[in-house]
Amino acid sequence: MQFDYIIIGAGSAGNVLATRLTEDPNTTVLLLEAGGPDYRFDFRTQMPAALAYPLQGKRYNWAYETEPEPYMNNRRMECGRGKGLGGSSLINGMCYIRGNAMDLDNWAKEPGLEHWSYLDCLPYYRKAETRDIGPNDYHGGDGPVSVTTPKPGNNPLFEAMVEAGVQAGYPRTDDLNGYQQEGFGPMDRTVTPQGRRASTARGYLDQARGRPNLTIRTHALTDHIIFAGKRAVGVEWLEGESTIPSKATANKEVLLCAGAIASPQILQRSGVGNPELLRQFDIPVVHDLPGVGENLQDHLEMYLQYECKEPVSLYPALQWWNQPKIGAEWAVRRHRHRRQQPVRSGRFYPQPRRVRLAEHSVPLPAGGD
Structure with missing residues (x-):
């Protein structure tokens, strides 16, 4: 299979890219999602008041756990990430909060980011x-x-x-x-005017599902990105219960949109990361980039009872x-x-x-x- 673009991950970023790119009828896009469809009759992902339900189990949630945190009495912390069309927008708290203007303006002071100011x-x-x-x-x-x-x-x-x-x-x-x-x-x-969760699958992907130049594969777990030298040229993945990898090539770009945890995992499996770690798993090094898979910071959720x-x-x-x-x-x-x-x-x-x-x-x- 051959496409202009291959997008890994149908979440908050991947669905936007798939929808925008396929507005050009001459551009072909393959969208790979490890989870399943966003079942519109499942109240767990559609009813805003039921937001705790999709976090339970692993149908819609990767349900990651951290390594023991040394500054938190070695506890393992839950780290939910969405699985399915919509990604984490399928299971999040639906808060709509933009980045702070001062943060964006500070970004714009950095070389190459001049056009990232708030305005x-x-x-x-x-x-x-x-x-x-x-x-x-x-x-x-x-x-x-x-x-x-x-x-x-x-x-x-x-x-x-x-x-x-x-x-x-x-x-x-x-x-x-x-x-x-x-x-x-x-x-x-x-949230929609009809009281349903407004995920990116509903907001963006619904516009593009019927386009002949968009191919969507669900239950498609990306194994690794294929490189020619240091250029990404394709993807291999496992679909459904199959143990035989599927493969597609990209004429233009492979766009990695699998989230803050899965994206570095895929890069490491593809040979991009810390060489010492990759060699432990017999992964050929494509690009020596030690920062991959490191330095993640996330906010805490704390409870005060009254x-x-x-x-x-x-x-x-x-x-x-x-x-x-x-x-x-x-x-x-x-x-x-x-x-x-x-x-x-x-x-x-x-x-x-x-x-x-x-x-x-x-x-x-x-x-x-």
Whole structure:
């Protein structure tokens, strides 16, 4: 098989690339995804309030674990990554938060990154989204990703969190992606007007599925990238239960979009990485690049438990006798169930040495109200 481009990984990056590249009918693209389709009738990936369910098991989640962390009492930390069309946008918390403008402007000071300033990126942020309350100078109105804003009737816990920040002396902001990001305020979410998760499979790939110049292979686990010298020219993968590798060549480029963990794994299996590590596994060295597979940094999720004075938490939604009713109401009146999404407020505030901290509130129940 021969294509102009081969994309490894149908996630948040791969689906965008596949959709954009195949807008040219003369360009052929092969999109490889190790997971399965994004089953539209599976509430676990489609119902925003059910966001904890796809993280359970390994149908939609690679469920990685870290090595023992020496500064965390040698604990192994869970590290979920999405598996299936949509990638991690199929299982994430649906928070829609852009990069901080100061970070982007600092990038633009580096040689070769001059066009990565906030003002350079803003048109593309706007182009990507359709905001439910309409476009403005900071938001788009006809993009592929549906973005919803919190509506009146928000959970009082979120409103209390924002008000607590204001009482502590921090500013209030009505739009964490707008003119003033710093402060406490409501958080936009990638949810459709019909109350479904707006993954990149729904937002981008749905536009391209029927194009004759796009070939999608699911359950296709990439083994390695084929190199001619130091140029990537193809991919070998295992499809389904087969033990016989499939192979395709790329006339132009191989685009590696398998995520922060799987991408360096694939590079290492292909001979790109630290030579000492590669030789331990008898992998021929294509390119000596020790940084591959190292230096990963990720944020922590921490839990603080408080007792509610009133029955205002999401605890009733976790009771099994309430779940069928909630699911049925979502199926019939999805737009009303956007209110049940756990992540609703966030905050950005400055720290010394130009660090900008970002947090969000998830009032998950740990017991009865």
